[in-house]
Amino acid sequence: MAFTLPAESEKIVEDLLTRYPTKRAACLPVLHLCQRQQGWISAEVIAYVARRLDLATSEVQGVVTFYTMYHQHPVAPNVVWVCRTLSCELRGARALQKNLEQRFGCPAGGTSKDGKFTLKTAECLAACGQAPMVQINDEYHENLTLESLNRLIDEIAAKTVS
Amino acid sequence: MADYPKLLTNRYGLPSSWTMRVAEENGAYAIARRAFTVLSPEEIHAHVKDANMRGRGGAGFPTGVKWGFLPKGATKPVYLVVNADEGEPGTFKDRTIMELDPHRLVEGCLITMRAIGAHVCYIYVRGELVKSIDRLEAAIEEARQLGYVGQSPFGVAHPVEIWLHRGAGAYICGEETSLLNSLEGLRGEPRLKPPFPAVAGAFGSPTIVNNVESIASVPDILRMGGKEWAALSRLPNDGGARLYGVSGHVKRPGIYEAPVGISLRELIYDLGGGMLRDDRPLKAVIPGGSSTPVLRPDDLVDAPNAGHILHPWHGKSHIDVPLGVDTYRALGTMLGTCCAIVMDTSVNMVEAARNLMHFYAHESCGQCTPCREGTGWLHDLLDNLCNGRGKPSDVDLLVDVSNNMMGNTICAFADGTAMPMLGFVQKFKDEFVEAGKHGVRAGSLGESAFSAPGGGAR
Numbered sequence: 211m212a213f214t215l216p217a218e219s220e221k222i223v224e225d226l227l228t229r230y231p232t233k234r235a236a237c238l239p240v241l242h243l244c245q246r247q248q249g250w251i252s253a254e255v256i257a258y259v260a261r262r263l264d265l266a267t268s269e270v271q272g273v274v275t276f277y278t279m280y281h282q283h284p285v286a287p288n289v290v291w292v293c294r295t296l297s298c299e300l301r302g303a304r305a306l307q308k309n310l311e312q313r314f315g316c317p318a319g320g321t322s323k324d325g326k327f328t329l330k331t332a333e334c335l336a337a338c339g340q341a342p343m344v345q346i347n348d349e350y351h352e353n354l355t356l357e358s359l360n361r362l363i364d365e366i367a368a369k370t371v372s
Numbered sequence: 373m374a375d376y377p378k379l380l381t382n383r384y385g386l387p388s389s390w391t392m393r394v395a396e397e398n399g400a401y402a403i404a405r406r407a408f409t410v411l412s413p414e415e416i417h418a419h420v421k422d423a424n425m426r427g428r429g430g431a432g433f434p435t436g437v438k439w440g441f442l443p444k445g446a447t448k449p450v451y452l453v454v455n456a457d458e459g460e461p462g463t464f465k466d467r468t469i470m471e472l473d474p475h476r477l478v479e480g481c482l483i484t485m486r487a488i489g490a491h492v493c494y495i496y497v498r499g500e501l502v503k504s505i506d507r508l509e510a511a512i513e514e515a516r517q518l519g520y521v522g523q524s525p526f527g528v529a530h531p532v533e534i535w536l537h538r539g540a541g542a543y544i545c546g547e548e549t550s551l552l553n554s555l556e557g558l559r560g561e562p563r564l565k566p567p568f569p570a571v572a573g574a575f576g577s578p579t580i581v582n583n584v585e586s587i588a589s590v591p592d593i594l595r596m597g598g599k600e601w602a603a604l605s606r607l608p609n610d611g612g613a614r615l616y617g618v619s620g621h622v623k624r625p626g627i628y629e630a631p632v633g634i635s636l637r638e639l640i641y642d643l644g645g646g647m648l649r650d651d652r653p654l655k656a657v658i659p660g661g662s663s664t665p666v667l668r669p670d671d672l673v674d675a676p677n678a679g680h681i682l683h684p685w686h687g688k689s690h691i692d693v694p695l696g697v698d699t700y701r702a703l704g705t706m707l708g709t710c711c712a713i714v715m716d717t718s719v720n721m722v723e724a725a726r727n728l729m730h731f732y733a734h735e736s737c738g739q740c741t742p743c744r745e746g747t748g749w750l751h752d753l754l755d756n757l758c759n760g761r762g763k764p765s766d767v768d769l770l771v772d773v774s775n776n777m778m779g780n781t782i783c784a785f786a787d788g789t790a791m792p793m794l795g796f797v798q799k800f801k802d803e804f805v806e807a808g809k810h811g812v813r814a815g816s817l818g819e820s821a822f823s824a825p826g827g828g829a830r
Contacts, residue, residue, distance in 0.1 A: 229535045230556075231575050237557030238540050242499075263557075276559040276737075277540035279499045291500075295461045296662065296727045297619040297713050299817050333543065333731050334461040334662075335500055338619035338711070339626045348502040 213254035250281035285328040291345040297338035392514035395475035408526040416487035422598025424611030429583030432697035441570035448577040452493040457546040460661035465615040466584035470504035474511035480587035499539040543735035548581040562783035606633030617711030618644040633694035652716035660708025663788035665795025720816035721800040726754035732789040740781035760811025
């Protein structure tokens with residue numbers, strides 16, 4: 211089925227198009243809008259964005275595959291990014307990741323058995339002074355310990371309907 | 373802890389510091405008003421030149437000089453693009469400006485647009501920094517409500533617009549031409565230079581690309597006067613005060629404002645509160661983001677010649693040399709973003725290098741073969757060395773691969789990978805050769821986890 215955006219999002223697209231001298235420049239923000247709507251970027255989303263911005267689908271696909279934030283496959287309602295780069299690893303990031311892999315029963319890149327969490331590793335998230343940290347959906351959670359991370363996951367799991 | 377004057381960070385601690393009301397009650401936009409109503413664009417530019425500010429994004433190019441590269445009498449619109457794609461490992465300073473004082477950045481954008489004759493500014497913010505994005509968008513909207521962003525800011529017919537453009541997760545987009553491609557809706561692959569952005573940047577128009585901290589410093593430069601602001605620094609040709617970051621094995625990781633030219637020793641042992649554990653001394657420090665070659669505290673400055681820039685520190689430890697663009701270049705490393713990663717004696721340098729090379733292999737955009745292949749190759753070699761599958765001759769291969777990456781690519785990413793790689797091997801060769809014979813004991817990174825929580829900006 212063809213992908214469409216609801217009317218209020220279409221208004222945002224119209225507004226975005228006024229900000230740049232070219233239509234193409236709205237590609238990243240429109241993809242963000244679509245992902246917010248659907249959770250990931252499907253072939254239908256790519257076709258929609260291409261049509262909306264007068265681009266070839268291959269051009270939009272090229273953009274989608276270049277950037278790590280666009281999910282090319284469906285993800286769980288919660289995406290957990292564990293920062294693995296040096297400052298975080300010096301302060302225990304690897305232990306956080308192992309803990310989550312055990313808890314979710316999947317390696318980084320996979321989705322938990324209950325379907326509530328997708329686990330990913332991230333490269334430096336610019337929170338080095340507050341290491342170790344994870345990003346869950348839009349939120350940063352910093353200065354973590356194994357205990358505080360587990361509590362956090364408990365809370366989010368309780369709120370998520372699978 | 374030394375108590376340095378707070379300029380850039382003077383509103384950080386206030387409740388709701390990110391709102392227009394608090395920012396304006398504490399001085400925001402007074403300088404922008406003066407820049408529009410009293411000063412001429414030439415006068416603003418002269419102050420920024422006098423300030424001798426070395427760009428805060430990592431390359432250290434003088435901001436005032438960069439503004440001067442715009443062609444005179446251009447017929448196309450001039451753009452200001454702010455690089456807020458903070459992503460260099462170890463670096464977390466620009467985020468504090470956007471989260472705690474976004475109005476300072478908006479004010480800096482207004483003044484800069486006035487100075488360079490731009491009417492549109494795009495702030496390219498790293499996509500993951502959702503809090504920065506929310507606060508900055510709210511600040512721009514507040515400024516729009518008051519007419520500071522709009523058709524006639526402060527009653528002057530110089531229309532200005534500021535748009536926030538959200539990235540989508542790609543370290544390379546911090547490289548200015550890659551950022552411009554990403555702004556234009558393309559894959560973030562760097563462009564060949566020339567033409568430089570000042571001549572043909574965003575949408576083919578003359579464009580100035582500046583880092584967040586550089587732009588946020590402009591209001592203070594005008595408030596104090598360029599020369600006075602420059603004199604805050606302890607070094608010549610490298611003016612002002614700046615944000616320093618420290619992370620890793622220190623007691624008080626965080627962001628601190630201090631004059632240009634404090635030393636790593638002051639950053640680690642004074643501002644950073646000293647080493648995390650008293651039984652584990654400093655082994656190595658990456659001074660300004662992962663692309664800057666590592667330093668050892670037991671290496672001494674060798675500059676017997678009185679004319680040498682480092683002569684005043686001859687015989688002292690490398691970590692006693694003041695943090696400056698030129699002093700650090702002379703030391704064989706780079707100042708970069710001025711955000712240090714501190715490692716104690718528990719850290720194996722082969723593991724540390726592997727961690728960083730994983731980063732570079734993941735983030736190479738893949739456009740140039742030496743970089744795409746080289747970064748992956750370096751990571752594979754290090755992975756083998758760590759897992760006991762390597763051999764001592766792999767160490768020479770690390771050097772060989774690095775040397776073949778340098779200078780053979782479109783942008784500086786490959787050099788920014790090869791330089792720190794060579795630095796690690798040069799400074800800790802024994803450890804790499806040892807790993808080639810016996811591998812690396814598992815868990816040689818991150819053993820001192822979870823002690824002493826860090827803080828944000830202080």
